[in-house]
Amino acid sequence: MTNISNTKKRFKKVYIEITNVCNLSCPFCAKCGRDGHFMTEDEFLRAATQAKTVSDYVYFHLLGEPTLHPQMKHFLDICEDVGLKVNLTTNGTMPDNIPTDHPALRKVSISLHAAEANALYIEKYATGVKKLINGLASNGKITEIKFWNGTYDQNTSPDTYTGRLMALLSPIPENVHVGTGEIFVWPSDSKKAYNPTFCMGLRDQCAILCDGTVVPCCLDSDGEIALGNIFTEGIESILSSPRAKAIYDGFSQGKVVEELCRKCSFYQNRKGFSK
Numbered sequence: 001m002t003n004i005s006n007t008k009k010r011f012k013k014v015y016i017e018i019t020n021v022c023n024l025s026c027p028f029c030a031k032c033g034r035d036g037h038f039m040t041e042d043e044f045l046r047a048a049t050q051a052k053t054v055s056d057y058v059y060f061h062l063l064g065e066p067t068l069h070p071q072m073k074h075f076l077d078i079c080e081d082v083g084l085k086v087n088l089t090t091n092g093t094m095p096d097n098i099p100t101d102h103p104a105l106r107k108v109s110i111s112l113h114a115a116e117a118n119a120l121y122i123e124k125y126a127t128g129v130k131k132l133i134n135g136l137a138s139n140g141k142i143t144e145i146k147f148w149n150g151t152y153d154q155n156t157s158p159d160t161y162t163g164r165l166m167a168l169l170s171p172i173p174e175n176v177h178v179g180t181g182e183i184f185v186w187p188s189d190s191k192k193a194y195n196p197t198f199c200m201g202l203r204d205q206c207a208i209l210c211d212g213t214v215v216p217c218c219l220d221s222d223g224e225i226a227l228g229n230i231f232t233e234g235i236e237s238i239l240s241s242p243r244a245k246a247i248y249d250g251f252s253q254g255k256v257v258e259e260l261c262r263k264c265s266f267y268q269n270r271k272g273f274s275k
Contacts, residue, residue: 010239013087014051015207015218017062018044018069024091026117028148030186030221032063037210043231044075047208050235052082054206057106059087062207062218066090067097080104093120095128100135107142108132116161126168137173145169146179188221190263197254199261202247206239214238216247216261224260 021036022029039047051058058079060066067090069075076099079086085106088098091114098108110132115125129145136143147162158167172178185192201217208214212231213223225247228238238244250257 009053009055011055011206012204013057013059014055014205015059015062016044016047016051017064017208017210018060018066018072018075020062020064020210021068022063022065022091023068023093024065024114024118026114028113028117028183030063030188033188033222034209034211038069038071039075039210041071041074041078043210043212044071045078047212047230048075048078048082048084050230051208052084054235054239056083057085057087059089059218061089062209062215063221064210065093067094072097073099073102076102076104091115092129092132093125095132098132098136100132100141101139105141107144108136109144109146111148112145112162112165113147115165122161122165123168126165130169133169133176134173137175142177143173143175144177144179145172146181148181148183184266186221187219187260187264187266188224190265192265193262194265195256195262196264197251197256199251199264201251201261202239202244203251206235216244216258219264219266220260225258 019038020032020034021038048058060072060075066072066088076086080103084104086104087107087109088105089109089111090098092110092112099105110129115122133143133145158164199217205217206214207218207220208230209223212229214227214230214235215223215225216227227241227244230238246257256262
């Protein structure tokens with residue numbers, strides 16, 4: 001019998017959306033058109049065991065704030081049991097919900113721009129984030145604090161929200177990465193056709209929404225490209241479906257076959273999204 005844990009996996013990562021509910025409302029994030037849902041233990045166990053057959057790494061989001069889930073710590077335990085490493089993206093508003101020493105936790109990325117977008121009380125927010133990054137750094141976890149508004153660099157004015165926040169977080173541990181990125185338009189919100197010629201969706205990733213729907217990538221916020229559902233069939237069968245194969249083969253030939261993909265601009269300025 002083949003030992004799955006010793007074979008090369010199909011994907012670098014699988015997104016498992018443990019909830020699509022968030023405690024903030026950022027203008028740059030896609031608005032979820034689906035009913036709010038928190039994965040149950042049985043649903044997550046199914047998602048994790050299916051994800052393990054195609055990858056060794058999972059993220060706990062697509063939409064939603066994962067630290068809102070009351071069973072997130074238990075879900076980390078499940079990932080440890082099945083042999084998955086977890087990369088966590090959070091808005092940083094509930095730092096005490098993240099067990100910084102958990103063995104399944106590999107990386108935490110804190111999206112600091114969410115605080116500015118929601119006018120959070122900066123001192124309280126900074127205190128929680130600082131405690132979190134220090135805890136992660138001391139436990140040897142890969143830690144990133146990131147602005148997706150592209151506004152922070154070494155010359156950012158201390159009078160801006162971003163500058164004040166970074167001053168409050170200083171000194172930042174040496175092994176904590178500070179990153180920036182430009183805001184992009186989610187395909188579901190785009191009015192423009194970009195017609196990408198290549199995509200890493202179904203090549204290095206796929207995503208499982210909180211209702212079990214499998215989609216090609218982390219930008220299908222409403223499950224428009226539903227390939228199947230892991231609560232009713234296996235993920236390998238889903239990924240071998242005619243629709244999934246058409247998407248993969250289309251990008252292999254530089255062609256877009258899905259309307260949602262046609263409106264995606266993410267590939268233009270992100271490493272790995274140009275052939």
